[in-house]
Amino acid sequence: MPSELRSLAYRCAFGLGAAGFLAATLAGIAFELGREARLPPPRIEPLALAERAIARGDLLRAADEYRTQAAIEFRQADGLIRLGAVLVELEDLRGAARAWGEALSRPPTPPHLYLRLAQLHTRLGEIEGARRYARVALRRGVPLPPALRQRLGLGPGAAP
Amino acid sequence: MSAGVATAGPGAPRFGLGRTFVGPAFDLLLIGGGLTLPLVAWLVSSGVSAVGFLGASFPILALLLNQAHFAASTVRLYTKPQTFRDLPFVTMVLPLLTLATLSLFVLLADQIGRHLWALYLSWSPFHYAAQAFGLASMYCARSGCRLSEGERRFLRWTCLMPFFKALLAGTPAGYGLGWLLPGSAIASRPLALLAFSWAERGFSVLSFAMPLALFAWIALRSGQRGGGAPRKAMPWISLALVASNGIWWVLLPYLEAFLWATLLHAIQYLAIVSVFHVSERMSAPANRHGRLYHVATLYALCVGLGYALFQCWPRVYVMAGLGMVESVLLVVAAINVHHFIVDAFIWRIRRDSGLRSVIAAS
Numbered sequence: 001m002p003s004e005l006r007s008l009a010y011r012c013a014f015g016l017g018a019a020g021f022l023a024a025t026l027a028g029i030a031f032e033l034g035r036e037a038r039l040p041p042p043r044i045e046p047l048a049l050a051e052r053a054i055a056r057g058d059l060l061r062a063a064d065e066y067r068t069q070a071a072i073e074f075r076q077a078d079g080l081i082r083l084g085a086v087l088v089e090l091e092d093l094r095g096a097a098r099a100w101g102e103a104l105s106r107p108p109t110p111p112h113l114y115l116r117l118a119q120l121h122t123r124l125g126e127i128e129g130a131r132r133y134a135r136v137a138l139r140r141g142v143p144l145p146p147a148l149r150q151r152l153g154l155g156p157g158a159a160p
Numbered sequence: 161m162s163a164g165v166a167t168a169g170p171g172a173p174r175f176g177l178g179r180t181f182v183g184p185a186f187d188l189l190l191i192g193g194g195l196t197l198p199l200v201a202w203l204v205s206s207g208v209s210a211v212g213f214l215g216a217s218f219p220i221l222a223l224l225l226n227q228a229h230f231a232a233s234t235v236r237l238y239t240k241p242q243t244f245r246d247l248p249f250v251t252m253v254l255p256l257l258t259l260a261t262l263s264l265f266v267l268l269a270d271q272i273g274r275h276l277w278a279l280y281l282s283w284s285p286f287h288y289a290a291q292a293f294g295l296a297s298m299y300c301a302r303s304g305c306r307l308s309e310g311e312r313r314f315l316r317w318t319c320l321m322p323f324f325k326a327l328l329a330g331t332p333a334g335y336g337l338g339w340l341l342p343g344s345a346i347a348s349r350p351l352a353l354l355a356f357s358w359a360e361r362g363f364s365v366l367s368f369a370m371p372l373a374l375f376a377w378i379a380l381r382s383g384q385r386g387g388g389a390p391r392k393a394m395p396w397i398s399l400a401l402v403a404s405n406g407i408w409w410v411l412l413p414y415l416e417a418f419l420w421a422t423l424l425h426a427i428q429y430l431a432i433v434s435v436f437h438v439s440e441r442m443s444a445p446a447n448r449h450g451r452l453y454h455v456a457t458l459y460a461l462c463v464g465l466g467y468a469l470f471q472c473w474p475r476v477y478v479m480a481g482l483g484m485v486e487s488v489l490l491v492v493a494a495i496n497v498h499h500f501i502v503d504a505f506i507w508r509i510r511r512d513s514g515l516r517s518v519i520a521a522s
Binding site for chain 1: 219223248251255256277278332333338467470471472476479484488489
C-alpha cells in the first residue's frame with residue numbers, strides 16, 4: 001500500500017476509533033441517567049441485571065445471564081448452579097438437572113449441590129439417581145431432610 | 161527528583177538500594193513493591209481474604225488505582241512525545257481494532273467469550289513478570305550495574321518463574337493451563353498429578369532462588385571494569401521488585417494473589433508513569449508548570465479515562481439489548497489485553513532514547 005494511502009487509512013481508523021470511544025462513553029452516561037437518574041456509579045456488577053430480572057420476575061432473562069456466565073467462566077460451577085436454581089423456578093427440571101450435573105464436573109462444588117440434585121431427581125421420579133446423590137451428600141456432611149430420607153429409603157443410620 | 165542512596169559515581173558503596181527516582185521510601189515502597197512484604201506477612205498470619213479486607217472500599221480503590229492504571233498506559237501512549245510518528249499502528253489502528261474485536265466477542269459471548277476472558281486472566285501474570293523485569297533492569301542500568309546479555313536473559317527467566325507458577329495454579333479456575341485442560345484431566349491421572357505438583361513446587365522455589373542467585377552472582381563480579389567505571393552490585397530495589405512479584409503468586413492462593421497483585425501492580429505502574437511523564441514535561445522548553453501540576457493532571461486524566469472505559473462502555477452493550485454479564489466481563493478483558501499490548505510498545509527502553517535519558521537523569 002502506498003504510504004499516503006496507508007497514512008490516510010490510519011487516520012480514518014483513528015477517527016473512527018476515537019468517535020466510537022466518545023460515542024460509547026456518552027451513550028453509557030446517557031443510558032444510566034435515563035434509567036436511574038444518576039451518573040454510572042463506580043461499581044458495576046456483572047450479575048446486577050440477573051438479580052434485577054429475578055426481582056421483577058423475569059426469570060428467562062436471568063437464566064440467559066447465568067447461562068452466559070457459565071459459558072464465559074467455563075471451568076467454574078457458580079454460573080451453572082445459579083442457572084439450575086432459576087430453571088427449577090421455571091419448572092424446567094430436566095434443564096436444571098443438566099445444569100447442576102454439569103456443575104459437578106467443575107470442582108470445587110459445594111456439598112449442598114448433591115442434596116439439591118437428590119431433591120431434583122426425586123421430583124423427576126428418578127429414585128436411583130436421587131439416592132446416589134443423597135449418599136454423596138451424606139458422605140460430605142450434608143444432613144438430609146427426614147422426608148427425603150424416607151422417600152429414598154435411607155434410614156437415619158443409612159450407610160453413606 | 162533526588163538522587164538515591166547509592167549512586168553510579170566512583171567511591172559509592174558496593175551494595176545499595178539503588179539510584180532512586182523520587183526518594184528511597186517512595187521508590188522502595190511504591191515502585192519496588194516494598195509494601196508487599198508487610199502486607200503479605202499480615203495476610204498470611206491473619207488469614208484475612210482480599211474481599212474480606214477490602215470489602216465495600218473495593219469499588220473506590222478499583223476506580224482510583226486499578227482502572228486508573230489501565231487507563232494510564234493509554235494516556236501515556238497519547239501524551240508521550242512522538243508516539244503517533246513512532247507507533248502509528250498502536251496509536252491509530254489498535255483502538256478501532258480493539259473496539260471491533262470486543263464487539264464481536266460480546267455478540268458471540270456464549271460461543272467464544274470464554275477465550276477472551278481466559279486470555280486476559282492467563283496473560284496478566286505474564287504482564288506482571290514483564291513489568292518486574294523491565295523495572296528491575298531499569299534500576300540496574302540507572303544504578304551503574306551493567307548487565308551482560310546473559311545476565312539480562314537470566315533476569316528475564318527469573319521474572320518468568322512466578323508466571324509459570326501462576327499458569328499452573330490457575331488450572332482449576334480455567335486460566336493458564338486450565339484454559340486448555342480441565343483440572344480433572346490432571347487430577348484423574350496419578351502420574352500427571354505428581355508431575356503437576358512437582359512443577360508447581362519447582363517454580364515456587366525458583367521464584368525466590370533465582371533472584372537470590374543472580375544477586376549473589378553479580379555481587380561477586382561487581383567492581384570489575386568493563387571498559388568504563390567499575391560495575392556496581394545489583395541494587396536492592398531490583399531484587400525487591402523481582403521478589404515481590406514472586407511473593408504475590410507463590411505465597412497467596414491464586415485468586416487472592418490475583419486481586420493483590422493487580423492492586424499493588426497498579427500502584428507501581430501509576431508511580432513509574434508519573435515519574436516519566438513529569439520528567440518529560442519538566443524538561444519541555446515550553447513548560448510553565450511545576451511537578452505537582454503535571455502529576456495531578458496526569459492522574460485526573462487516568463481516573464477520568466478509567467471511569468469512561470470501565471463504567472460507561474459496558475452499559476452501551478446493555479443499552480443495545482445484550483447481557484450485563486458479557487458486557488462487563490468482556491469489556492474488562494478487552495481493556496486489559498489492550499493495556500498489555502500498549503505496554504509492550506511504550507516501554508521499549510533499549511530502543512527509546514527518550515526513556516533512556518529519563519532513566520539516566522538524576
